[in-house]
Amino acid sequence: TTGASSNSDSSATVELVEDNPDEGCHIYRNGYYGTSISVVEGILEVNIIQMTSIQTTESQAENSLVDFVVTCQGSLPTDVCTAVSDPTCQVSKSVVCDPIIVTDECLLTIRRTFEEPGTYCINITLGDDTSQALASALISVNGGESS
Numbered sequence: 001t002t003g004a005s006s007n008s009d010s011s012a013t014v015e016l017v018e019d020n021p022d023e024g025c026h027i028y029r030n031g032y033y034g035t036s037i038s039v040v041e042g043i044l045e046v047n048i049i050q051m052t053s054i055q056t057t058e059s060q061a062e063n064s065l066v067d068f069v070v071t072c073q074g075s076l077p078t079d080v081c082t083a084v085s086d087p088t089c090q091v092s093k094s095v096v097c098d099p100i101i102v103t104d105e106c107l108l109t110i111r112r113t114f115e116e117p118g119t120y121c122i123n124i125t126l127g128d129d130t131s132q133a134l135a136s137a138l139i140s141v142n143g144g145e146s147s
Contacts, residue, residue, distance in 0.1 A: 042131030044074035048124060051139055054111070064114040064141045070124055072106035072133060077126035082112055087138060089121035114141040 047070065054065035068082075081097040102108060110124065119140045126133055 040130045041074050043072055043077055043126050043128060043133040046070060046072045046124065046126050046133040046135040048122075048135045048137050051137065053141075064117070066112055066114065066139065066141065068110045068112065068122070068124060068137075070108055070110060070126070070135065072126050074106075074133070075128055075131065076102040076106055078102075078128045079126075080108070080110055081123075081125045081127070082110060083123040083125070084112070084114070085121040085123070087119040087121055089123070089136065093120070117142050 048068055049071055050067075050069035052067045052069075054067060070080075077100060079097060079099050081095060083095045084093045085091055086093065096112065100108060106126075112122075114120065119138060121136065122139055123134055123136050
């Protein structure tokens with residue numbers, strides 16, 4: 001853009017110059033544009049308020065199930081993503097995303113499976129069409145138990 005000016009009607013004049021190096025010419029485009037801005041609240045905050053290990057039978061002992069109880073502030077989310085990483089939160093091991101339906105209050109339980117014992121970094125992201133918010137936690141999974 002080589003120049004922009006405001007008019008009294010809040011429209012802006014824009015002159016666009018494009019270089020065409022093959023032919024050495026310029027294309028000039030002049031005109032007006034207008035837009036409107038919608039301010040939305042979005043998802044303001046996410047909190048993991050509880051992590052609970054789910055007891056499994058001995059035949060399922062190789063997989064540990066953990067329920068994460070999550071709350072949020074602001075608008076209601078439409079999807080949740082859980083990223084499981086190493087304890088430094090640097091090397092991703094898996095990412096699972098699911099659509100969710102939250103009707104009144106933002107309080108939901110997310111169940112995830114851990115295939116082997118260890119310490120993991122968990123990032124839970126709640127999103128909607130206009131925003132995302134993230135909460136993180138470290139979890140230690142010990143063969144069917146977590147802390």
